[in-house]
Amino acid sequence: MSITLAPAIVSNLTVLVAATETATKSNPILSMLPLVLIFAAMYFLLLRPQRKRQKETAALQSSIAEGDEVILNxxxxxxxxAVEDDLLWIEIAEKVEVRVTKGSIARKVSISTEENIVDKKADKKSEK
Incomplete structure (x- = not known):
């Protein structure tokens, strides 16, 4: 029984091999298309947002001036x-200053942000 099936399997395999050879030889651009799509997806999902964050960080670091309230990492x-080339002197308490790099600044603190935090805390206390 297995002897009679072997020629049928071999003939089917040769037909499949011939069909795949003609399909791959027909258009090489279509075989490269998935790779191009993967690289395009990586660019839009990974590289582009990272560059945007780097630009935002560079803008933040260049906009820091004396008197700004900041949060460190x-x-x-x-x-x-005080602001030097790549260094900042941060006063964290009265007469207590630390020297940090501009890269260690997480963000600037704005008055509206602090007011929102205080308002949310007050709302939570009034709900209890």
Missing amino acids: SGMYGFVS
Whole structure:
């Protein structure tokens, strides 16, 4: 029984191989299309947003001036007391200053942000 099936399987395989050879030889651009689509997706999903964040960070670092209230990446709040080339002096308490790089600034603190935080805390206390 297995002897009679072998020629049928072999003939089917040769037909399949011949069909795939003609299909792949017909258009090489179609075989490259999935790779192009993968690279395009990686660009729009990974590289483009990263460049946008880098531009925002560079704009933040260049806009820091003396007197700005900032939050460091470590979570500490402070006021910028002096600006040097790539260094900042941050006053974290009265007569306590630390020297940090501009890259360690997480964000600037705005008055409206702080007011929103205080308002939310007050709302939570009044609900209880």
